[in-house]
Amino acid sequence: MGKASVRNRLFGCMGAAFLATMPMAAHAQEQGGTLIMIVQPEPPSLASYMSTSQPIGQVATKVYDGLLEYDSDTVEQPALAESWEISEDGLSITFNLRQGVRWHDGEPFTSADVAFTFMDVLREFHPRGNNNLRALEAVDTPDEHTAIFRLSTPAPYIMRILSSYESPIVPKHLFEGQDVREYSNANTPIGTGPFRFVEWRRGQFMQFDRNEDYWRDGKPYLDRIIARFISDTGTRTAAMETGEAHVTAYNHIATEDLDYLDSLPHIEVTTDGYEMMPGVNFLIFNTTEPPFDDVRVRQAVSYAVDRQFIIDAVYNGFGVPGTSPISSKMIWYSDNVRRYDVEDRIERANALLDEAGFPRGDNGIRFQITHDIQPYGEVWMRFGEIVVQNLAQIGIEARIRYEDTPTWLTRVYTNYDFTMTSTSYFNFSDPVIGVHRGYHSNQIIPGTVFVNASRWYSQETDDLMDKAAVELDFDTRMALYEEFQQLIVEAAPHVFAVEPSLVTVYNNSVHGLLESPFGSFWGMDRVWIEQ
């Protein structure tokens, strides 16, 4: 028996002894092994401090840490910050930083890194930075292990954006003196995270090896993580089935393959682990032109859309009906709104259209529209096809248009040259970050994608959002958002269709994958493989 296996057994015993006090322990964690994760598409870069692209989130979080982590109940947990305190007036937050943490190049991590990251990198260059951190005026560093955020207004959402995905902490000593956008180590990142970047072979894989010096004792369990890029969906399913890959998150497996994979003894399929990635799929109307400048026509379409059928037929059951601009996964969600998924919805829709002055012609058609589909693949196409059928039931003849992504983005978010399109917004960790952008009048910004493309707004809803953004009292904030949801659902600038589930598929030799509420956007230091 070799030395390594003795050590493994020792670790196993220690783990078991420790876990004996915990009720959930089923196995003892094992040290070592390589985890192969399918990531798709290949990330354009590793610069997670200036791009929030999904594949980047999956890889860069292995290298960079955040100030905080979040558990499955989305409660803040210590990471680089060991503890924190929010002042009574909500205008300052003090973070006590972990001591003895080192960057992968051996330099010590200090409060200067935190100040630099937030003030000079994230606030300036992160795509959501100037929204996430709009209240942040300064970061004070009274000593090496204390960082104090100074805010211009109370900002309750700031505590929700401090994960390694949303706000990665980067090394000041390497960035300093360079243009952040041209940072020379962007694709050979140095972080404080559980894994060190080793290699990126373009078109094939990225390799991350265990950070022996990680601040969390005994972690990470894995020796290595490989992110593989396989662009064909059929091949991804095959690679999971043969065991060539261990895990793939964020719906990289086609929904029609999920039942089959789930039926295999060595594969698990789960929708757990995305508590902080709530999203809603919806239709956007162009509310500045007929016919959808009339709220009755918008409501009629919302009644016509058969949400449960879409979930069953398109998402293979992986989702729940959409009812509100805020996902039902979020604490701010309210179901006390107008419901469009009622029994007599077709009658109601027809009545609304009659009332709005769109009678059926001789051929039974009231009017014709073009339905632009968000060009993100098969699933969106089928979603659109069902919407077209639903609309036909109420006398609206819709024609589908499917373009490639940049063309569609320009059409919808720059030229507003559309009547009705489909899309999805992540709510992210707080409505201020993920929801306001779709409805506030200050979010009508030509050329900026995934903001208010319907161009609908009202003074009332603007005021509600402005108040909720700075409200520290939980119950008051809750009430503001309830009223906001009621008004939006009533005005129906969007048809909230489906809250699709995000799906992770993994080999059951892998454990501890689902500890983060961000899917695979985390360091995976507590993931281990049965050898």
Added chain:
Amino acid sequence: MTKSHKRLLFIAKRALYGIPVILGIVIVNFLLLQLMEGDAVDALAGEAASATPEYMAQLRERFGLDQPIYVQLFAYVRNVVMLDLGYSFRHDMPVLDLIMTRLGPTMLLMTTTLFIAIVMGIVLGLLAATGLNTWRDTIISILALVSYATPLFWVGLMLVLLFSVRLGWLPTSGMETIGAGYTGLERALDIARHMVMPVIALSLFYMAAFTRLMRASMLEQANMDYVTTARAKGLTERRIVWGHVLRNAVLPVVTMGGVQIANMLGGSVIIESVFGWPGLGLLAFEALFARDLNLLLGIFLLAACMVVVANLVIDIIYTFLDPRIELK
């Protein structure tokens, strides 16, 4: 002038002709790609699912997309002339480096496939033509028709299903075993193992085309006067086929082989995607959807060069196969 002098002069002349052709292609490609709606910044922002106007303006400025088109075109052509293919902002790498890392795998796949497809195509076409209307001809013709008509991605997935999932003999995808650290012969064998399925899938398709072409070409030659003469002279059928018909019948197959070199970049998009092969086709495909124009133009330029060179090589091969063709 001796024959070899003439040949050198011919090559030099044809190479010179190639320059304006390639330059023209560069300009036309550049202008064509400008017709697409949306740019690299839209695509990046689309993936990120959110972006502020400041951020997008910043990126456009950095990528030079805020300049007028003629300025961008002039800068691009000037750079290409100096052999600088520009920078891929998406991949954060010089285009030339990016293409070079992908060229190897594509060439490996392409040359192996083309070699197998041409050799098999010629052999099968020959067998079919010499056994005209027998069971041998029928089987080969049906086989060719079926392989030609079957979509590449389907063949690929079926191979994966059979050899990887059911039998477990071959890896589903990739070019080599990641993290295995093989070197030398071991590595070559590992790559060969990964190549089996993509090469089979891709060569089946091209083999079918070459088989049908070869068969038709053989039959056409069989009716020529020189064959009648040879027969009258008392040569055996075998001598006629091997000594006279084959050499003439191969010419169109060689032409086709050259043309297919450019086509195979396209055909390999599907195969590279199904088998996760890190080649140029997939890179071009992704570049298109990311509006990574510098990269796309770089790949187009390479493809154009390959076609020009392939045509030149074919013309030279012609002169060996058919001495009557003159070098002008």
